[in-house]
Amino acid sequence: MTIKIAQLSCGTEYSGIQSEIDHAADTVGGKMVYPDVAFDDIKRSVDEFGFNPASPQLQLMIARAKSLADGHYDADAVFIATCFRCAEGALVRNEVRRYIQEHTKLPVVTYSFTERLKAAQLLTRMEALVTIVEKKELLARERQVGLTAGIDSGSSTTKAMILRDNEIIGKYWTPTGPVLETGLEVLEKALAEAGVKQSELDGIGVTGYGRFLIGKKLGAKLIQEELTVNSKGAVWLADRQKGEATIIDIGGMDNKAITVRDGIPDNFTMGGICAGASGRFLEMVTKRLKVPIEDLGALADKGDWKKVNMNSYCSVFGIQDLVTSLAAGNTIEDVAAAACHSVAEQVYMQQLQEIDVRQPVIQVGGTSLISGLVKAVGDMVGSKPIIPKHSQYIGSAGAALLASGFLEGI
Amino acid sequence: MKVFMIPPNSLILYDLVERFGHQPLSLMGELREHVVKPEIESPPLNLSQEDIMNGLKYAGIEVPSGVRGRLGIWGPMVDEAEAAIIMHDMPYTFGCVGCHRTNLMLIYMVRRKKIPILEVHYPKTDEEAKVMVTKIKAFLEGLK
Numbered sequence: 001m002t003i004k005i006a007q008l009s010c011g012t013e014y015s016g017i018q019s020e021i022d023h024a025a026d027t028v029g030g031k032m033v034y035p036d037v038a039f040d041d042i043k044r045s046v047d048e049f050g051f052n053p054a055s056p057q058l059q060l061m062i063a064r065a066k067s068l069a070d071g072h073y074d075a076d077a078v079f080i081a082t083c084f085r086c087a088e089g090a091l092v093r094n095e096v097r098r099y100i101q102e103h104t105k106l107p108v109v110t111y112s113f114t115e116r117l118k119a120a121q122l123l124t125r126m127e128a129l130v131t132i133v134e135k136k137e138l139l140a141r142e143r144q145v146g147l148t149a150g151i152d153s154g155s156s157t158t159k160a161m162i163l164r165d166n167e168i169i170g171k172y173w174t175p176t177g178p179v180l181e182t183g184l185e186v187l188e189k190a191l192a193e194a195g196v197k198q199s200e201l202d203g204i205g206v207t208g209y210g211r212f213l214i215g216k217k218l219g220a221k222l223i224q225e226e227l228t229v230n231s232k233g234a235v236w237l238a239d240r241q242k243g244e245a246t247i248i249d250i251g252g253m254d255n256k257a258i259t260v261r262d263g264i265p266d267n268f269t270m271g272g273i274c275a276g277a278s279g280r281f282l283e284m285v286t287k288r289l290k291v292p293i294e295d296l297g298a299l300a301d302k303g304d305w306k307k308v309n310m311n312s313y314c315s316v317f318g319i320q321d322l323v324t325s326l327a328a329g330n331t332i333e334d335v336a337a338a339a340c341h342s343v344a345e346q347v348y349m350q351q352l353q354e355i356d357v358r359q360p361v362i363q364v365g366g367t368s369l370i371s372g373l374v375k376a377v378g379d380m381v382g383s384k385p386i387i388p389k390h391s392q393y394i395g396s397a398g399a400a401l402l403a404s405g406f407l408e409g410i
Numbered sequence: 411m412k413v414f415m416i417p418p419n420s421l422i423l424y425d426l427v428e429r430f431g432h433q434p435l436s437l438m439g440e441l442r443e444h445v446v447k448p449e450i451e452s453p454p455l456n457l458s459q460e461d462i463m464n465g466l467k468y469a470g471i472e473v474p475s476g477v478r479g480r481l482g483i484w485g486p487m488v489d490e491a492e493a494a495i496i497m498h499d500m501p502y503t504f505g506c507v508g509c510h511r512t513n514l515m516l517i518y519m520v521r522r523k524k525i526p527i528l529e530v531h532y533p534k535t536d537e538e539a540k541v542m543v544t545k546i547k548a549f550l551e552g553l554k
Contacts, residue, residue, distance in 0.1 A: 050521035051514060087511045090472040095518065112472055349463070353470035 003030040003130045006075035006106075008064050008096055010057040011083040017117045021079070024119065028127040029134070035064040035073035051095055058082075058092045065096045069103035077129040078104075081111040094354065101267065101356075107132040108267055110354055120209070121254070125270060128227035132265055137405075139228060139264045142241045144401045146202035149190065150233075151218075152226070152395025153183050153210030156252025156279060157366055160186035161396035162194040162201075163404070170194025171393055179210035180217060187218075205229070205403030207395045209253075222403040226395055231258045231265045233398025234364045237388035244358040248377060248385065249365040249394070250347060252279045257351045259358050269354040277346035279367040281315045285339040288322055289332050293370070296336050300372020303337030310338040318342060337372055344376035352381070361385040366392040411553045414491035416516055418484055420504055423495055426543070430550035435487040444483075457483070469515065480512040488519045493526040493553050495546060500532040526553060 005025055012018045025032045037045070037060065045063035046052050053059060061080075067073045080097050082089030090112065097110050109125045132139065144163045152159045154176060160183075162170035172189035176182050183206070191198055205222035206215035207229040215223035234247045241263045249256040255278060258268040271277060286293045308330050310321040318339070325335050363385035367373055369392060378384045390397065411432050415423040418437040427434040444456040452458060457479050465478030468485040488494075496517055497504065520527060528549040533539035 051518035053514060054510070085472060087472075087474050087477055088514070090470055091477075091511065091515050094470055349466060349471040353466055 001029075001134070003077060003133050004033045004075045005030045005077045005079050005126070005129060006035055006064070006068055006073070007032045007079050007081070008035075008061045008068075008100075009079070009081040010055060010061055010089050010092075011086070012081060012113070015083060015113060015115045015117075017113055017115065020117050020119060020122065021081075024122045024126040025079075027123060028130045030077075030126060030130045032079070033075055035067040035075070037063040037067050041067070049099070051092060053088050053092050055088055058088060061092060061096060065099055068106070069100065075106065076133045078106050078108045079111065079126070079129065080108060081113055084112040084114045097267075097354070098356070105266075107265070110269065121270060124225045124227060125268075127225040128265070128268065131224060131228045135228075136264065138402055139232060140262070141232075141401065141405045142236070142263065144236075144404045146404050146407045147196065147200060148203045148205065148400045148403045148407075149187060149198075149201050150205045150207070150396035150399030150401070150403060151183050151187055151214055151220075152229075152393070152399060153179055153206065153208035153214055154226075154252060154395065155209055155254075156283070157392070158182040158186050158208070158210070159393050159396040160190035161390075161393050161400050162190050162196065163397070163400040164194075164196075168390065168397070170196070171390065171396070173392065176210075180213050183210060183214035184217075202407050203403040205399030205401075207399045220403070221406040222399060224399070224402065227256060227258060227268050227270065228265055229398040229402060230256065230364065230394045231260050231268075231398070232263060232402055233394035233396070234362050234388065234391075235260060235263045236401055237364075237390055237394060237397055238362045238386050239388075240360065240362060240386070246355070246357045246359070246361045246381075248347065248352075248361060248363045250279055250343065250363075250367040250373065250377075251365050252283075254278060255347050255351055257347070257355050257357075259355050267355050269351045271347070271351045277343055277350055279343075279365070281318055281343055282339060282367065282370065282373070284315055284319055285322060285336070288319060289335065291332065291336075296340070297369065297371035297373065299333050299336035300340045300370070301337075301375065303331065303333030303335070303372075305334070305337040305341035305376070307334045308338035310335075310342045337376075340370065340372035340376045341379075343367075344373060344380050347377070348380040357381055359383060363387055364391045364394045368392070411492040412490055413550070413553075414487055414494040414520060416494070416496045416513070416520065417500060417504065418487065418516075420497065420500075422504070423497065423546075426546050427495070427550060430547060432493070432550055432553060435491055437484065437487070440483050440487065468519065474511075476509060477512045477515070480509060481515065484512075484516060485519070488516065488523065491520070491523065491525060493549075494520045494523075494528075495549070496520060496527060496529045498529065498531045504532060
């Protein structure tokens with residue numbers, strides 16, 4: 001079955017990236033399609049939509065969105081993309097996304113691109129779109145069965161978790177070194193904690209950047225991108241499988257904001273343009289402050305972010321702000337608080353604008369253990385985020401849970 | 411009723427709305443609040459970074475700061491509006507707004523609200539002006 005992904009976009013051809021988009025869709029078993037519209041439909045659609053952009057291709061984008069919403073064209077998912085830094089494009093992109101979500105049940109992903117499109121990130125988005133359509137039944141799984149392992153090969157850390165009959169019996173994490181070796185190491189240690197052998201496992205699931213390498217080596221039943229796997233792990237660990245929620249995962253290299261309904265993602269954004277808005281920046285801050293990362297949250301809790309000017313979009317300038325602040329006599333508590341606030345603010349500005357945040361907010365990933373960052377995110381979204389137990393293990397928990405969906409007769 | 415106007419700083423529309431018994435949502439009033447706030451020092455409009463962040467409710471970070479800054483002020487006025495008058499094709503002097511992208515978004519936001527809206531074109535002759543004022547009068551008198 002080929003998944004039809006409707007492309008609503010402006011500028012992809014002249015940015016020279018259309019073939020990359022087609023290739024990414026093809027790689028994950030999808031096909032880009034373009035809703036047909038007649039010339040006469042364009043003006044009428046734009047008038048009905050109510051936003052009248054000057055750019056004809058954005059007008060076409062609106063007409064295509066209306067064609068999908070009115071049921072004149074059949075597709076399984078929607079990919080909405082415009083050029084990075086086009087104001088008109090950014091406005092239309094977000095309103096078209098909102099429109100599609102209000103009028104259809106199709107999963108949507110939005111993307112702003114440059115000519116240097118990041119193939120891996122695009123692939124993850126496409127894979128997630130296809131997964132949501134193709135594996136809806138698997139994603140609806142709420143209980144883990146049998147004995148399964150999940151491995152999350154992230155950019156900063158690699159995690160493994162062993163589950164038996166919906167209970168956690170083993171887990172381990174370590175900073176990511178060589179991808180394969182680290183993956184095998186965390187699995188071995190988690191198995192040791194669980195007191196079981198690898199040969200006893202009914203199945204293995206792998207997610208994260210190193211999923212293909214590790215998954216192939218281990219003969220994994222599930223090799224899946226982290227957007228759907230992490231969201232599944234988050235709602236399972238938080239025991240919020242029913243209803244709506246927003247999952248915020250501030251990772252080492254990129255951040256994810258995912259909205260879910262009954263545990264199945266229906267919209268997500270994934271950022272990664274600037275390290276200043278990621279866990280990596282907090283790591284750099286702790287190195288400069290000479291404190292362990294585990295202590296950063298408690299330090300930030302005692303500080304006042306308003307005393308330090310740190311609102312950089314870039315980790316290099318952020319560290320410059322930090323150095324200047326320390327030289328000016330600010331305490332490390334205030335600097336720690338400002339660093340947490342800066343990351344939370346950028347996640348809010350860059351990502352939470354592209355989804356409609358639904359309560360409750362579940363914050364996950366290793367950075368959710370930094371209390372100062374959780375507080376800063378809570379200030380931004382207007383409510384205290386839920387931090388599930390073992391929140392850094394969402395990827396491995398989700399992978400183990402979903403891998404059990406492939407076990408027949410259990 | 412609270413009536414929003416596009417352009418939001420049109421004195422003529424402001425006067426008409428007030429004259430026919432409604433409350434114009436006034437950009438001048440909003441900006442006055444900012445300008446007379448003694449603690450902010452960001453002349454001439456005293457827009458702070460917080461105002462521009464408020465604009466994020468209406469447009470993402472990729473949208474230029476000038477658009478977000480405008481929407482940070484006008485957006486809450488649209489949220490408050492119970493009716494609206496939109497003027498198209500107006501000359502620079504009718505209401506100095508300055509940003510076409512913001513105008514597009516503002517019109518869209520008003521249309522999305524599903525409130526009573528009158529859309530008129532700037533008159534080119536005296537006769538057209540009379541027709542326009544008559545239309546506005548009828549619209550405002552019809553608002554309950």
